[in-house]
Amino acid sequence: MRRVAVVGGDGIGPEVIRSALLVLDSVGFAADMVPLDVGFARWRRTGTALAQEDLETMRRCNCILFGAITTPPDPAYRSVLLRIRKDLDLYANIRPFHSSRIDLVIVRENTEGLYSGIEEIGQEEARTVRVITRAGSRRIAAAACQLASRRRRLTIVHKSNVLKSDTLFLETCREEARAAGVSHDDMLVDAAAYNLVLRPERFDVMVTTNLFGDILSDEMAGVLGSLGLCSSANLGERHALFEPIHGSAPDIAGRGVANPVGAVRSAAMMLEWFGLSEESRLVEAAVQSCLAKGMVTPDLGGSCTTEQATACICQAISRGLP
Ligand code: IPM
Ligand code: MG
Numbered sequence: 001m002r003r004v005a006v007v008g009g010d011g012i013g014p015e016v017i018r019s020a021l022l023v024l025d026s027v028g029f030a031a032d033m034v035p036l037d038v039g040f041a042r043w044r045r046t047g048t049a050l051a052q053e054d055l056e057t058m059r060r061c062n063c064i065l066f067g068a069i070t071t072p073p074d075p076a077y078r079s080v081l082l083r084i085r086k087d088l089d090l091y092a093n094i095r096p097f098h099s100s101r102i103d104l105v106i107v108r109e110n111t112e113g114l115y116s117g118i119e120e121i122g123q124e125e126a127r128t129v130r131v132i133t134r135a136g137s138r139r140i141a142a143a144a145c146q147l148a149s150r151r152r153r154l155t156i157v158h159k160s161n162v163l164k165s166d167t168l169f170l171e172t173c174r175e176e177a178r179a180a181g182v183s184h185d186d187m188l189v190d191a192a193a194y195n196l197v198l199r200p201e202r203f204d205v206m207v208t209t210n211l212f213g214d215i216l217s218d219e220m221a222g223v224l225g226s227l228g229l230c231s232s233a234n235l236g237e238r239h240a241l242f243e244p245i246h247g248s249a250p251d252i253a254g255r256g257v258a259n260p261v262g263a264v265r266s267a268a269m270m271l272e273w274f275g276l277s278e279e280s281r282l283v284e285a286a287v288q289s290c291l292a293k294g295m296v297t298p299d300l301g302g303s304c305t306t307e308q309a310t311a312c313i314c315q316a317i318s319r320g321l322p
Helices: 013-026 040-046 052-060 080-087 134-149 165-180 189-198 210-224 261-273 277-292 306-318
Strands: 003-009 032-035 063-068 092-098 103-109 119-121 126-128 154-158 184-188 205-208 231-235 240-244
Touching: 003 013, 003 052, 013 063, 013 261, 013 306, 052 080, 063 080, 063 261, 080 240, 092 134, 092 210, 103 134, 103 210, 134 154, 134 165, 134 205, 154 165, 154 189, 154 210, 165 184, 184 189, 189 205, 189 210, 205 210, 231 261, 240 261, 261 277, 261 306, 277 306
Parallel strands: 003 032, 003 063, 063 240, 103 205, 154 184, 154 205
Antiparallel strands: 092 103, 092 231, 119 126, 231 240
16 A cells, blocks of 8 residues: 655645645545644644654655645754755655746755755854765756656756856766767756746756755746746655645635645646556646636635635546546
């Protein structure tokens, strides 16, 4: 039996994960769902956001379906999501962006770069070490090449005109792309940010380092119209975590208006990962049909509640769309 650890988390996390679970039910997805209470709310209650045994439970599951977790501005608090990514070595963060005009995937390195956690924080000076390794660059490039070989082209996004660490990233990605026979080019990250707004259709698969991928993916969500639409897969060799790219949005939590699409699409990515491609396609088709009908939440200018948007998707699935 498949086992999925389910982390609703904080803010709108539990609301959108509830939607994802309803949609998974409606495509007949069968798995042992293991709910885990981790995050900021638990930290406030018990002083622990994520215990070692939670990580053990996650490791015993096939994968994790994750909502969102609030990170408080407290220097003693370590981001739960970053700990899970690091601990389970989920090195490839795959973020697809799709609309009538756009079809691109950002492949973000997920364990090193400016997220190394190596910091010296003084009163007058603070440093964060940006770690780029050949091994880390090679494996993210390999993941991106695998994706690009089934599509059109790879663009390596970097800042090697300033950061010497990115010369290593760029060269390693180029080597990997050449070896894989993948057609590729490269672009400085500032130019990539500009072109993503002006000419997003120019891009297919983009591979980049951790922080650049973080920023460019929120930018792309903005180009599409809402963070609430976008999903991601955090993949390692043995484990995987699927999550919407939005945060816990405490300002709208509990009001029943969160956009469930990012979480539902994350569930679709999970179905694909389990090899359930038909089911995954059905979920995506149902999402697109509801978006086209204007059955959307306020972030997209609509007036649907989370429940109504979810019901629309589930009904489209039970009618066997498209
Ligand atoms: C994301 C988020 C995280 C990140 C935060 C919550 C640590 O912004 O998944 O994009 O920076 O990676
Ligand atoms: Mg982000």
